[in-house]
Amino acid sequence: HSNREMWFKHFFPPNVCPIDAKANTFYGIMFDAGSTGTRIHIYTFVQKSPENLPELEGEIFESVKPGLSAYADQPEKGAESVKRLLDMAIEAVPPHLWKKTPVVLKATAGLRLLSEEKAQALLLEVREVFEESPFLVPEDSVSIMDGSYEGQLSGQNQHTVGTLDLGGASTQITFLPRFEETLKETPGDFLTSFEMFNSTYKLYTHSYLGFGLKAARLATLGALNVEAVDGQMFRSSCLPKQLEAEWHFGGVKYQYGGNKEGETGFKPCYLEVLKVVKGKLHQPDEIRGSSFYAFSYYYDRAVDTNLIDYEQGGVLEVKDFERKAKEVCDNMERYNSASPFLCMDLTYITALLKEGFGFRDNTLLQLTKKVNNIETSWTLGATFHLLQSLGITH
Ligand SMILES: O=c1ccn([C@@H]2O[C@H](COP(=O)(O)OP(=O)(O)O)[C@@H](O)[C@H]2O)c(=O)[nH]1
Ligand SMILES: [Ca+2]
Structure with missing residues (x-):
């Protein structure tokens, strides 16, 4: 939007502003299929202007137990548990945005411990549930995640540099190394690079399967x-x-x-x-x-x-x-x-x-x-990334 179109913004509180309420609100649906439970995160983002990053406005969170891996021999029943959670998103997302709202499920460690065949059967059933929903189903919308994505970073205070996550099947450690020495003595596959504000950062993140x-x-x-x-x-x-x-x-x-x-x-x-x-x-x-x-x-x-x-x-x-x-x-x-x-x-x-x-x-x-009142989870970073890669946000 050009500034000319946006001049009236200042007369409205943000949640009533017609621009904010419509064109600039995005939803993203991310399922965390963990070893002990399946969770849905329905995120709302607002992009106030094209040059700013979208801001997280809210989250709806719900979870069910057990996790998908408990349905190893009844994949349709597993998919049903996903469908019940997805029905919440139908209530939460305004109908005119359904087609623009991506839905993704990422399975973590629990599914990595099943046989390939059983895991794939489960993922296929879930994919069908997604296809039957009114939401946007990206390619690869249902997958088993590479463990390193489960790492997440928080910077609430200066001395807190990293996060530890202890799941049922795997455990993750993530931090931003401060010393060159650490980068030197760390195995290459424990480090991932990311770009922010035109600089490249190296993040130490690793998932240990079997240590949940x-x-x-x-x-x-x-x-x-x-x-x-x-x-x-x-x-x-x-x-x-x-x-x-x-x-x-x-x-x-x-x-x-x-x-x-x-x-x-x-x-x-x-x-x-x-x-x-x-x-x-x-x-x-x-x-x-x-x-x-x-x-x-x-x-x-x-x-x-x-x-x-x-x-x-x-x-x-x-x-x-x-x-x-x-x-x-x-x-x-x-x-x-x-x-x-x-x-x-x-x-x-x-x-x-x-x-x-x-x-x-x-x-x-x-x-x-x-x-900040949002469930801490790798799912937020993953949704943010998803919306950007689909060109839904800038
Ligand atoms: O949104 C979430 C996801 C997981 N957990 C906790 O994570 C642990 C289980 O991890 P999970 O089922 O995700 O196992 P994983 O697949 O990561 O090994 C339990 O303590 C859950 O209560 C949580 O508190 N909130
Ligand atoms: Ca987990």
């Missing part, structure tokens, strides 16, 4: 990538002594239990968990003392153990997770009203932070669910 919280449970039990699971009993010192139970993950049934006769508690548990993480992750020196945002299961387990408030989030030190892990693991019988995996989860988080990434005991973690 639920995959780590299986690894600790010795059940990850084991051929015959049928009838086998997996035991751990991280579980209540008398426990014997079943667990379904990625379409497989596992039997697991506590060390009936042997040891239990934080010490033996930490040694077990250590085998899963020690020496397996790249440890960039410069992050040891930096503070990080931490999302997903870091947040959930901190809430479960009253380390932070569910609504408020909070700031923790790495050693707070360790203290809580000791408290829970050394009093397992007292905590058994919650998940039987609480001790293992907290111990894994502690080991992952200290021995995996190499953080110090006093490294600060900012636990957050929302930044």
Whole structure:
């Protein structure tokens, strides 16, 4: 719009301005098909002028459980769960914008753990749901994402340089390196370049498949990538002594239990968990003392153990997770009203932070669910990118 067309803008509040309300509002629908659930993000962007970047105006968010991978043998049922969420977008997006609103689903780690054939069958059914909807279905609208896109960066305060995300099947670390040294000693595929304000930046971002919280449970039990699971009993010192139970993950049934006769508690548990993480992750020196945002299961387990408030989030030190892990693991019988995996989860988080990434005991973690009232997720960056690549925004 030329300035001549826009002169009247100043007489209207932004949400009533006819230009703002129509021509400059865009929607984008992004599905996050994670290993434990499927989520829809319906974003609204407003572009105030062609030379400015579009601004995020709002988000509608909804989620369902379980994730698509639980429908490995019933792909139509999986697609149905997506359709129910997509119906929300039909309500939310004004009909005249349906055709201009792209819908995309990106599956994360959970689907990468299924067989190619089962994963593709699921994606095909979802693609059909999209085709039957009134929305814009770009090429490649349904896919399994390369792990590095799940990284996300936040710059709320100057000393917080990166983010940590702990999913069910995979875990991500992302930060903007400050030292040349870090770039030199980092494997090439951990770095991605991006352009902003005519400069090129290098971002450190990596997704470790198999290091999500639920995959780590299986690894600790010795059940990850084991051929015959049928009838086998997996035991751990991280579980209540008398426990014997079943667990379904990625379409497989596992039997697991506590060390009936042997040891239990934080010490033996930490040694077990250590085998899963020690020496397996790249440890960039410069992050040891930096503070990080931490999302997903870091947040959930901190809430479960009253380390932070569910609504408020909070700031923790790495050693707070360790203290809580000791408290829970050394009093397992007292905590058994919650998940039987609480001790293992907290111990894994502690080991992952200290021995995996190499953080110090006093490294600060900012636990957050929302930044500026928007659910923090890789989906926002991905939607932004999508709208730009389709030429819907400038
Ligand atoms: O929008 C989201 C997406 C994920 N999660 C959390 O992320 C964890 C599960 O990760 P996910 O199912 O995405 O597993 P992945 O596929 O990333 O391994 C759980 O703690 C969820 O509560 C969340 O809080 N909000
Ligand atoms: Ca995730």
